[in-house]
Amino acid sequence: MASSIYNTRETELKAFDETKTGVKGLIDSGITQVPRIFINPQIDPQQALISSANAQLEFPLLDLEGVSDDPIKRNAVVDAVREASETWGFFQVINHGIPEAVLEDMIDGVRRFFGQDDEERKKWYTRDLKKSRVAYNSNFDLYTAPSANWRDTVFCKMAPNLPQPEELPAVCSDIMIEYTKQVLKLGRSLFQLLSEALGLKADHLVDMKCADGVAMLMHYYPKCPQPELTLGASKHADSDFLTVLLTDQVRGLQVLYQNQWVDVPFVPGALVVNIGDLLQLVTNDRFVSADHRVLVNSSSSRVSVACFFRNATTRSTELYWPIEELVSEDDPPRYRATTLEEYITHVRSKGLDGTSALSQFRV
Numbered sequence: 001m002a003s004s005i006y007n008t009r010e011t012e013l014k015a016f017d018e019t020k021t022g023v024k025g026l027i028d029s030g031i032t033q034v035p036r037i038f039i040n041p042q043i044d045p046q047q048a049l050i051s052s053a054n055a056q057l058e059f060p061l062l063d064l065e066g067v068s069d070d071p072i073k074r075n076a077v078v079d080a081v082r083e084a085s086e087t088w089g090f091f092q093v094i095n096h097g098i099p100e101a102v103l104e105d106m107i108d109g110v111r112r113f114f115g116q117d118d119e120e121r122k123k124w125y126t127r128d129l130k131k132s133r134v135a136y137n138s139n140f141d142l143y144t145a146p147s148a149n150w151r152d153t154v155f156c157k158m159a160p161n162l163p164q165p166e167e168l169p170a171v172c173s174d175i176m177i178e179y180t181k182q183v184l185k186l187g188r189s190l191f192q193l194l195s196e197a198l199g200l201k202a203d204h205l206v207d208m209k210c211a212d213g214v215a216m217l218m219h220y221y222p223k224c225p226q227p228e229l230t231l232g233a234s235k236h237a238d239s240d241f242l243t244v245l246l247t248d249q250v251r252g253l254q255v256l257y258q259n260q261w262v263d264v265p266f267v268p269g270a271l272v273v274n275i276g277d278l279l280q281l282v283t284n285d286r287f288v289s290a291d292h293r294v295l296v297n298s299s300s301s302r303v304s305v306a307c308f309f310r311n312a313t314t315r316s317t318e319l320y321w322p323i324e325e326l327v328s329e330d331d332p333p334r335y336r337a338t339t340l341e342e343y344i345t346h347v348r349s350k351g352l353d354g355t356s357a358l359s360q361f362r363v
């Protein structure tokens with residue numbers, strides 16, 4: 001029947017995609033109801049609202065002051081990194097070395113991008129990462145995920161080959177480059193702490209090229225008229241070695257810890273760090289890549305910047321499998337070798353469907 005053809009989900013997704021203005025465009029046009037492509041049947045209404053019920057759980061907070069020159073301080077931080085990475089898969093860091101002004105300008109830069117006119121934003125709208133270094137779109141997995149998320153994203157591979165400012169949106173080009181440089185420095189020291197926490201030499205993960213490649217995701221979560229029906233990001237684990245996440249003061253990120261959704265508190269000046277699937281794979285499950293999600297709210301939009309550490313240059317050839325020192329006869333490798341190419345292709349085709357991408361690679 002002709003009428004049903006025009007009502008398919010596919011058609012609605014395509015119509016939304018073709019506006020090239022994302023979820024922000026819907027809100028700007030004044031919609032008061034969440035279109036059905038965004039409705040997420042997985043939300044447990046009891047859990048959909050940010051609650052203080054789990055406030056007694058202490059989200060790990062690490063102070064990095066003095067870690068590079070005070071051996072006692074370093075030992076304590078390495079222990080805390082190990083504890084957090086084995087249990088939560090998440091922690092926050094303060095005194096991480098990135099100036100507060102840089103963090104603020106990075107958040108402002110995302111707001112500047114999304115604050116531009118539709119016509120200006122549309123110039124960057126694409127799903128084709130082969131043609132463009134920068135991809136602004138809504139939902140990288142729009143056509144594969146079971147429901148669309150209430151967010152728009154600007155994606156850009158930033159390292160190891162830093163882009164020229166001309167390749168980036170002018171309103172945020174300089175801060176994207178500056179922030180990346182700072183994140184690369186922090187990433188290196190985080191991978192050193194993580195290596196030591198695994199009982200390996202400090203440069204082990206750096207030598208595996210975990211710290212070289214950074215993909216930046218600048219997320220914009222518009223305010224939502226019916227926040228109980230949809231999610232800013234549905235349940236997922238990150239498809240990288242490590243993520244360094246900067247958020248504004250609007251809460252929404254939750255981590256699945258001991259089967260409960262726990263709110264990540266806003267700590268001024270802090271960055272959120274989480275273990276990705278590839279680090280869980282190479283550590284043979286020693287470190288956990290935890291599921292997390294983002295709730296939206298009706299009163300304000302939210303901005304975040306996720307830097308994904310994964311080596312983009314050697315993507316097609318480099319093989320990753322459990323680190324030799326971390327396996328034994330009693331604890332044999334739990335994963336087969338995979339390349340980043342294979343892994344990312346699997347993630348892209350599957351979309352954020354709430355299931356683990358890592359399980360595909362288990363032996």
Ligand SMILES: O=C(O)CCC(=O)C(=O)O
Nearest residue numbers: 217219238253294304306
């Ligand atoms: O925006 C956030 O707080 C989280 C973003 C996220 O989970 C991701 O980019 O993978």
Ligand SMILES: [Fe+2]
Nearest residue numbers: 236237238292
């Ligand atoms: Fe994530």
